[in-house]
Amino acid sequence: MAVGRSVPVRDAEARVRGTIPYLADLRLPGMLVAKIVRSPFPHARIRHLDPRPAMGIPGVVAVLTAHDFDRPGAPRLFYGVDRKDQPIVARDRVRYMGEPVAAIAAETPEAAEEAARAIEVEYEEQPAVFDPVEAMQPGAPLVHEDCPNNIFLHTRLRHGDLEAGFAAADLIVEETYTTPPASHAALEPHGVIAWWEGGHLTLWSTTQAPFVIQETLAEIFGLPRESVRVIVPPLGGGYGGKGYVRLEPIAAALAWKVHGRPVRLILDRFEEFVTLTRHTACIHIRTGVRRDGTLTARQVEVYWGAGAYADITPRLLRSAGLVRVVGPYRIPAVHVDAYGVYTHLPPAGPFRGTMSFEGAWAYESHMDTIAHRLGMDPLELRRKNILRPGDRFCTGEVIDEAFFLECLEAAAQRLGWGQPYEKGEGTRRRGRGLAIMMKSTLPRSRSECRLILRADGMLELHTGTVEMGQGAHTALAQIAAAEMGLPLERIEVIGPDTARVPYDATTSASRSTSMMGAAVQKAAARLKEEIRQRATPLLEANPDEIIIQAGRAWLQGRPEIGLPWEEILRRHGLEALEAHGVFETQGGLDPETGQGIASPHWHQGAGACEIEVDTETGKIRILRYCAAAYAGQVVNPALAELQNQGNVVFGLGQAMMEQIVFDQGQPANANLSDYPIPSLRDLPNELISLLLESPEGSIHGLGEMTLPPVAPAIANALFDAIGVRIRDLPITPEKVWRALHGDEADL
Amino acid sequence: MAMKQTFELRVNGRIHRVEAAPDRRLLEVLREDLGLGSVREGCGIGMCGACTVLLDGRPVSSCLLLISQVHHQEIVTVEGLGGHGTLHPVQQAFIEHFAFQCAYCTPGFILSAVALLEREPDPDEQVLLEYLSGNLCRCGSYLNILKAVRAAAQGRKPPSS
Amino acid sequence: MSPEVLHPATLEETLTMLEAYGEEARPLAGGTALVLLLRHGLIAPRALICLEEVSELQSIQFNEDHVWIGAMVRLQTLARSPRIHTRFPVLAMACGEVGNIRIRYQATLGGNLAEADYASDPPIALMVLDAIVWAQRAKSKRAIPIAGFFHGLYTTALEPNELIVGIQIPYPPPGARMAYLKFRTRSAEDRPCVGVAALGIFEDGGCRDLRVAVGAACERPQRLPEVERLATGRSLDERMIRLIAQGYADQIETLSDLRGSADYRRRMIEVHVRRALEEVCNGGGAVGASAGR
Ligand code: FES
Numbered sequence A: 001m002a003v004g005r006s007v008p009v010r011d012a013e014a015r016v017r018g019t020i021p022y023l024a025d026l027r028l029p030g031m032l033v034a035k036i037v038r039s040p041f042p043h044a045r046i047r048h049l050d051p052r053p054a055m056g057i058p059g060v061v062a063v064l065t066a067h068d069f070d071r072p073g074a075p076r077l078f079y080g081v082d083r084k085d086q087p088i089v090a091r092d093r094v095r096y097m098g099e100p101v102a103a104i105a106a107e108t109p110e111a112a113e114e115a116a117r118a119i120e121v122e123y124e125e126q127p128a129v130f131d132p133v134e135a136m137q138p139g140a141p142l143v144h145e146d147c148p149n150n151i152f153l154h155t156r157l158r159h160g161d162l163e164a165g166f167a168a169a170d171l172i173v174e175e176t177y178t179t180p181p182a183s184h185a186a187l188e189p190h191g192v193i194a195w196w197e198g199g200h201l202t203l204w205s206t207t208q209a210p211f212v213i214q215e216t217l218a219e220i221f222g223l224p225r226e227s228v229r230v231i232v233p234p235l236g237g238g239y240g241g242k243g244y245v246r247l248e249p250i251a252a253a254l255a256w257k258v259h260g261r262p263v264r265l266i267l268d269r270f271e272e273f274v275t276l277t278r279h280t281a282c283i284h285i286r287t288g289v290r291r292d293g294t295l296t297a298r299q300v301e302v303y304w305g306a307g308a309y310a311d312i313t314p315r316l317l318r319s320a321g322l323v324r325v326v327g328p329y330r331i332p333a334v335h336v337d338a339y340g341v342y343t344h345l346p347p348a349g350p351f352r353g354t355m356s357f358e359g360a361w362a363y364e365s366h367m368d369t370i371a372h373r374l375g376m377d378p379l380e381l382r383r384k385n386i387l388r389p390g391d392r393f394c395t396g397e398v399i400d401e402a403f404f405l406e407c408l409e410a411a412a413q414r415l416g417w418g419q420p421y422e423k424g425e426g427t428r429r430r431g432r433g434l435a436i437m438m439k440s441t442l443p444r445s446r447s448e449c450r451l452i453l454r455a456d457g458m459l460e461l462h463t464g465t466v467e468m469g470q471g472a473h474t475a476l477a478q479i480a481a482a483e484m485g486l487p488l489e490r491i492e493v494i495g496p497d498t499a500r501v502p503y504d505a506t507t508s509a510s511r512s513t514s515m516m517g518a519a520v521q522k523a524a525a526r527l528k529e530e531i532r533q534r535a536t537p538l539l540e541a542n543p544d545e546i547i548i549q550a551g552r553a554w555l556q557g558r559p560e561i562g563l564p565w566e567e568i569l570r571r572h573g574l575e576a577l578e579a580h581g582v583f584e585t586q587g588g589l590d591p592e593t594g595q596g597i598a599s600p601h602w603h604q605g606a607g608a609c610e611i612e613v614d615t616e617t618g619k620i621r622i623l624r625y626c627a628a629a630y631a632g633q634v635v636n637p638a639l640a641e642l643q644n645q646g647n648v649v650f651g652l653g654q655a656m657m658e659q660i661v662f663d664q665g666q667p668a669n670a671n672l673s674d675y676p677i678p679s680l681r682d683l684p685n686e687l688i689s690l691l692l693e694s695p696e697g698s699i700h701g702l703g704e705m706t707l708p709p710v711a712p713a714i715a716n717a718l719f720d721a722i723g724v725r726i727r728d729l730p731i732t733p734e735k736v737w738r739a740l741h742g743d744e745a746d747l
Numbered sequence B: 001m002a003m004k005q006t007f008e009l010r011v012n013g014r015i016h017r018v019e020a021a022p023d024r025r026l027l028e029v030l031r032e033d034l035g036l037g038s039v040r041e042g043c044g045i046g047m048c049g050a051c052t053v054l055l056d057g058r059p060v061s062s063c064l065l066l067i068s069q070v071h072h073q074e075i076v077t078v079e080g081l082g083g084h085g086t087l088h089p090v091q092q093a094f095i096e097h098f099a100f101q102c103a104y105c106t107p108g109f110i111l112s113a114v115a116l117l118e119r120e121p122d123p124d125e126q127v128l129l130e131y132l133s134g135n136l137c138r139c140g141s142y143l144n145i146l147k148a149v150r151a152a153a154q155g156r157k158p159p160s161s
Numbered sequence C: 001m002s003p004e005v006l007h008p009a010t011l012e013e014t015l016t017m018l019e020a021y022g023e024e025a026r027p028l029a030g031g032t033a034l035v036l037l038l039r040h041g042l043i044a045p046r047a048l049i050c051l052e053e054v055s056e057l058q059s060i061q062f063n064e065d066h067v068w069i070g071a072m073v074r075l076q077t078l079a080r081s082p083r084i085h086t087r088f089p090v091l092a093m094a095c096g097e098v099g100n101i102r103i104r105y106q107a108t109l110g111g112n113l114a115e116a117d118y119a120s121d122p123p124i125a126l127m128v129l130d131a132i133v134w135a136q137r138a139k140s141k142r143a144i145p146i147a148g149f150f151h152g153l154y155t156t157a158l159e160p161n162e163l164i165v166g167i168q169i170p171y172p173p174p175g176a177r178m179a180y181l182k183f184r185t186r187s188a189e190d191r192p193c194v195g196v197a198a199l200g201i202f203e204d205g206g207c208r209d210l211r212v213a214v215g216a217a218c219e220r221p222q223r224l225p226e227v228e229r230l231a232t233g234r235s236l237d238e239r240m241i242r243l244i245a246q247g248y249a250d251q252i253e254t255l256s257d258l259r260g261s262a263d264y265r266r267r268m269i270e271v272h273v274r275r276a277l278e279e280v281c282n283g284g285g286a287v288g289a290s291a292g293r
């Protein structure tokens, strides 16, 4: 069986030989280099912009400014998911440091650089605001004039009688948690090659969402969709950062201006930091609980700092931003208010563990505060309230595949929860903590694929799923091989290329193995039907007596009477047989109440850890970390395991060190020395990955599940060790030290 | 001020003649002029190791070297390991131990490991970290990378899966 | 415009070139720092004088009463040299802590000193070793004691056209014990928040000589002789160690950056000076102690 086996990824050899072609390795004839001119100010009026000095520089082919969009037949200047608030290049105002004001296409990088320096821009600085809570205050500088209070969206979830819930509580606990902006820091930067030719636009892009790009650009340029083709090479990491329209509009507009020659735009590391960040979140959480630990009510208010443009945040706020901040608990009354707030910072977007990371940071730290106030064991408190199969979530939906408790217990047990351990002494103290998280995947989204059986016996799988290191193409090929009973070598994966493969919503939210996998299963069933139909006349039998498996069609019980598939195609004179597979999820939430179906299935992951803290410095060492995920049916155990480990490593960075520091809107650490990411020596002394399998269960994506618990599990262990509660990430030694020695700090 | 000059570079056992400004970074020369795509820019400041090459066997960051600094030494990139149809044992171990996800970091890690094993055929954990901890993997494949390098060091076959 | 890159083969040639170009030339040692300065347009020299082939700068010589380390000796060489490790463990440890292995294979001791990065390890170690920096110009040569070499953030006592040719380090008396501690607050690959080097010479249970240098927390690495002297002739007991640690914490003017605030750093100096001294006291072997993380 191809499913359930650890096979190396399909292009493993190219990967270790370094020959796998990332975007930066593509070379097209006549290709130009692009460079973006960016605003040095977080908020300013553009008084004057003169591109002419750049145009005279030898090697400069085109300069794009907002003026170009006034021409008849020009593309639209503004785009966005809900709010078309973002200009491709700024017109009269810049709203974050790094916002594009012009773009240059030139023969060489040197010419492009020189041109960028030559463009004259005169700015008039304006007051700016950077914190979402401050941005909502009366009198705060407005990011967009048509948006009072800078709140561009307020979404709500209303479940049960909140007042009654709090009235029934013996104790009400209220806290505020925050998370800072962070950088995805994929080692491969964002890049695009755009080529306009005869009314057609072709883009090679480092995107996780080729069909979203296609649709958006067709709209910007007023083209039919078929006139825009998006091709995605393998990505050098995505983590959500390549999940939505990013550089494509500006690269395409520049290519439109150049006309006839491909233009390549690749960001440098600094630009990565000012192109997309994680949201800045401020979460107020208030929970009512009875003395015995039963939760009675929870109220959550979240301010999502989205940066200067709404980008994809409105879509996130209608579901993820509500349901991912509550926690996997049975609570009779839940109210959530989520606010999307503009600030003068770079736009924020999806980020591995999107909004679950922030949510779990708040609700899981909060659960331990409650446990402490009640004098209860944190695991016991969770056991008492956790969602079990058949329970109703705060959206009103019933959760059937619920393994939250199993995940939590598995991690806790592996750590030895409840058993005595060395607590440390003197300046080295040890503590233990755990956390669980619940993440929705995308409702109302569609994945399609095509399977083509060729006359030479090879099976082509056409899919829009993007390979970004998660091994999705390998897992999908394994699913196709298993369904068709073919060896893996006979599967060829084609795509993603919008001109060749059928539609897929996006490669994000850990949906690919599960949703695209389901589409592959459907296509395989259909393909078998197609083969059966063609085999019926040749085998002179009833269709339902024919077995289609492992490359042959034969009569039930008489395997000697049968034909290879190639032969069936040949006899019918067919080049190929083709079948389409579609998988769609339903659901969606009521916009007023947040009630409905938030997710076709739920991601479930837990973490438990033991740490040692140096009380003199505040420095934490993670001794042991156990990460448990509900994996359902596992397609490729080795890849699943790898994803799970990756979650913990990524989560450690978010928990302990990562934060883009903005000083009055200017990034103070926009490089990989001042913005650290976890290294080999930062791993826990012991990292244990636990995957809860259930062969009857559905297939799940595993690229996020155990990430959100990392930060609260560490914070809870810290509290256990020394009684210090950190509420703002990251948990740095200095914060821990200040919490311990606050008064000495002023010496 | 200097214009382009001709440099002779010894890369992967062959001599290449390159026209370049004397302050062009080795990273760009290898990628753009010689088409060696395994040498990649991640940070551009010596932190990540995606641009690692071996210079007379020593691992260095090609983003921090000017072409003028290297024209007498032997440069090795991952393209120069293994042969037609055969992989270097370290490459083989990386496949067998699932030591990468997106693989953007992989050539750098492999070269660091090769440099390590050439100097220390039987490295202890401390030396292993000395050589490998300066390469960053954002996908977090570290545990498997360690396994792969340990296995390559011991020349052992991995447990069959 | 690209600078010209010159490749002198001898020291004499190098110095002549430096003289000829004046301030328009920059010596290029390993290049790990210089290449970034060039790239970010922070310097735009007309010529780079590559020291790679200058034979006089490449060697380590163990002389009668001191070691001579050529300016172009790589940090990795120092970190891994058994003789450096035996004689000057604190230097080997500090060099082994710099950046990552690729940096250490490229960067040189002379280049490291000339850059005067406040958050670098080797200068802190050289402070407790009483190293002497030898600098040369076409017609003159001078010895700069390390204590006076660093003037502030990225500034040194070097004159224009002056080149570091080597570092001379007297052998510490036998029995000297040393420690280097590097304290990082974020990733294990991060630059230090505080670095402390310590060296103690003991005699009949008492302390004959104590040297402590602190760096990374302040604009330049510093020793406080008055505080060091508190230990002279006394036993380096717990009380004394605390007194010295307190002295460093009180007197060093700390700075704030992403790796820690000035207040925090002051307290971390106290903690790490104390720990370094504890290591020196309990360091076991006559010379050397292990670097802490
Ligand atoms: S690109 Fe050279 S080390 Fe990162």
Ligand code: FES
Binding pocket: A187, A236, A237, A469, B100, B101, B102, B103, B104, B105, B106, B136, B137, B138, B139, B140, B141
């Ligand atoms: S595998 Fe993606 S960065 Fe290492």
